[in-house]
Amino acid sequence: MPEAATATHIARATIGDSEFDRDTALTRRAPGVFDIDLSAGWTIINAVNGGYLLAVLGRALAETLPHADPFTISAHYLTASQPGPAVVRTEVVRTGRTLSTGQASLFQYDDEGREVERIRVLASYGDLDSLPDDVRTTAVPPAFPPIDECFGPQDGPAPISGSSAITDRLMIKLDPATLGWAVGAPSGKGEMRAWFGLADGRDADPLSLLLAVDALPPTAFEIGLKGWVPTVELTVHVRSRPAPGPLRISITTRNLAGGFLEEDAEVWDTENRLVAQSRQLARARLG
Amino acid sequence: MPEAATATHIARATIGDSEFDRDTALTRRAPGVFDIDLSAGWTIINAVNGGYLLAVLGRALAETLPHADPFTISAHYLTASQPGPAVVRTEVVRTGRTLSTGQASLFQYDDEGREVERIRVLASYGDLDSLPDDVRTTAVPPAFPPIDECFGPQDGPAPISGSSAITDRLMIKLDPATLGWAVGAPSGKGEMRAWFGLADGRDADPLSLLLAVDALPPTAFEIGLKGWVPTVELTVHVRSRPAPGPLRISITTRNLAGGFLEEDAEVWDTENRLVAQSRQLARARLG
Numbered sequence A, B: 001m002p003e004a005a006t007a008t009h010i011a012r013a014t015i016g017d018s019e020f021d022r023d024t025a026l027t028r029r030a031p032g033v034f035d036i037d038l039s040a041g042w043t044i045i046n047a048v049n050g051g052y053l054l055a056v057l058g059r060a061l062a063e064t065l066p067h068a069d070p071f072t073i074s075a076h077y078l079t080a081s082q083p084g085p086a087v088v089r090t091e092v093v094r095t096g097r098t099l100s101t102g103q104a105s106l107f108q109y110d111d112e113g114r115e116v117e118r119i120r121v122l123a124s125y126g127d128l129d130s131l132p133d134d135v136r137t138t139a140v141p142p143a144f145p146p147i148d149e150c151f152g153p154q155d156g157p158a159p160i161s162g163s164s165a166i167t168d169r170l171m172i173k174l175d176p177a178t179l180g181w182a183v184g185a186p187s188g189k190g191e192m193r194a195w196f197g198l199a200d201g202r203d204a205d206p207l208s209l210l211l212a213v214d215a216l217p218p219t220a221f222e223i224g225l226k227g228w229v230p231t232v233e234l235t236v237h238v239r240s241r242p243a244p245g246p247l248r249i250s251i252t253t254r255n256l257a258g259g260f261l262e263e264d265a266e267v268w269d270t271e272n273r274l275v276a277q278s279r280q281l282a283r284a285r286l287g
Helices: A002-009 A019-023 A048-062 A206-212 A219-223 B002-008 B019-024 B050-062 B206-212 B219-223
Strands: A029-030 A033-038 A069-077 A084-095 A100-109 A114-125 A169-176 A191-198 A233-237 A247-252 A258-268 A274-283 B028-029 B034-039 B069-077 B084-094 B102-109 B117-125 B171-175 B189-200 B233-236 B245-252 B260-268 B274-283
Touching: A029 B050, A033 A048, A048 A069, A048 A084, A048 A100, A048 A114, A048 A206, A048 A233, A069 A206, A069 B069, A069 B117, A069 B233, A084 A114, A084 B117, A114 B069, A114 B084, A114 B117, A114 B233, A191 A219, A191 B206, A206 A233, A206 A247, A206 A274, A219 A258, A233 B069, A233 B117, A233 B233, A233 B274, A247 B102, A274 B233, A274 B274, B019 B206, B050 B069, B050 B084, B050 B117, B050 B206, B050 B233, B069 B206, B084 B117, B189 B219, B206 B245, B206 B274, B219 B260
Parallel strands: none
Antiparallel strands: A029 A033, A033 A084, A069 A114, A069 A233, A084 A100, A100 A114, A169 A191, A191 A247, A233 A274, A247 A258, A258 A274, B028 B034, B034 B084, B069 B117, B069 B233, B084 B102, B102 B117, B171 B189, B189 B245, B233 B274, B245 B260, B260 B274
16 A cells, blocks of 8 residues: 555654664673674764764763763763774762763773773763753854755765765755865865754654764865864763754854864754754864 | 062063962872862852862873873863862873873862862863964954953952952953943843953963863853852863963853853963863853
8 A cells, every 4th residue: 555655664763763772772791881882884984983982972871870861971082983892881970969970981992802992971961851941042043944955965976975884874964055065165164064863763862962963074174174083072062852853953163273173063953942062172184 | 769669560470480370289199199278269259160170180180191281171060179178180091192181080078088079070181382383263353342441350349259269369351241240230141251361460371271261250140140150061172372461251151041051162362363162061040
């Protein structure tokens, strides 16, 4: 029946039952020790995406702390992660009534089987649903074209390299105004904007926001730089539980200097709420 | 002689020989263990200022790591610090050629003499003087009135409470456009701007920038809130060694929601370079 066929076709993954949930699932080996096999499905070229890794660490902390939602999480990236086995070790730093603080590290193994630390994270968790509704924000969402006027890797001359497995797992539709780099004409402005979702239709939650803030092409591309822009440190504030539907992500770089740049991301949900803010410091190799 | 008298009058403290340097000095008890007596000179009302504490931790890490300059430092504030004895414990997380990462915690003592953790910090350090000169920044300094058209606590109706010892150690001259709160007429905009220096004339360096980003009155005052705005997390990127002379600091809050707000600070030096960027997540009690 056509109707049933259509329903199957548009079946959407849900929070808790999706690629993202399966690939961030941890096996608890002991209190504060988790095993995970880092999926090759979230790689950019050959490196595992830093936002996916942050979501893995964020999930380990959610399972360690008495609060479930990352309010503010700071990650320092030490060495590049590869797909394959990893261990996450967590520590409860302090528990409080409204906020708890924890620490987590992700390790992989060198050729002799010794642990090598990849990332270390400090985070404070709370309960987003317990927050009062009062809002005195002055922030307004940036102007975005409608999603069907934006472009993803499936829409022609691939703006994101086809060798990056992560592109199959994400719905990224870039604002044409920030797409010049893909056709050899970067705007010179450090801006990148996109509609964002998970390709299997899973809606966003606080953990997937940790992925979202580091999933767009680097703003450096629009400044005219090429090549990898490795993250040194990434801090994310999750401010609200996102409403269902695609997110709008706007990333801005104002200060490229001395071989480093910052990327400031803001994430807006379908109810026009600023659900996350992040800033990262990254290295840039000037051409 | 009038000339000599004038020279004495304007004698300025120097980097390494100033109130700030003396009050952040640590005594090394063992490798990675430092004692310090937190000065009562950097308190706001009764709490020790979070920026001063970050500078103490930043200095401990500079003495622990092979690199001296904080490039990015993230602090999670756990419990309120009081003037008096404290111990700082540092750990080398990773050392590299251009960047080293470390962790530090500051502890004080409860009534039974047990250690209580106040702050935990993760940071990546490098050598600011080794960075290339290339700058492709698009950031421009915010508009500031001349310093003699700005106002500090010494300039009449005290905009900063006289009970805060820290005001004696800082040169803060607030842009009148962000001073409405001090006369009962907050602008409603989450902005705070000031010329900033140390009162004894010591010029800024990377460590004092850690103090600078958390030293102005809270932007919440201009939004119409009163009372304490305790920091949950503060991350600072130091991007350049500041030139001599007063700094210009601009702090912006865009999103006050759910009982929390962010404070984004940028710090400009006399050569119009963006020498530091910071963001903190703080709690706000809505009136």
